[in-house]
Amino acid sequence: MNKIKLTYNKVYNYAKGKPVAELIAEVIAFGFLLPLVIVGLTTIIFALLTGEINTNNITFGIYG
Numbered sequence: 434m435n436k437i438k439l440t441y442n443k444v445y446n447y448a449k450g451k452p453v454a455e456l457i458a459e460v461i462a463f464g465f466l467l468p469l470v471i472v473g474l475t476t477i478i479f480a481l482l483t484g485e486i487n488t489n490n491i492t493f494g495i496y497g
Contacts, residue, residue, distance in 0.1 A: 448456060480486045 451459075477486075481488070
């Protein structure tokens with residue numbers, strides 16, 4: 434029980450010293466964008482390793 438209270442106090446102390454806009458930006462960055470990047474990169478690497486993506490003339494839409 435002491436660990437939960439200690440963790441809560443750290444989060445509370447961190448959050449109360451920040452502006453609301455910065456907290457919202459951190460939630461968006463670490464709650465949405467970071468998982469999106471991890472899933473996307475993992476999917477591309479998995480597809481390359483399993484042969485689902487043809488590596489001949491691969492452009493990923495950059496040079497159309």
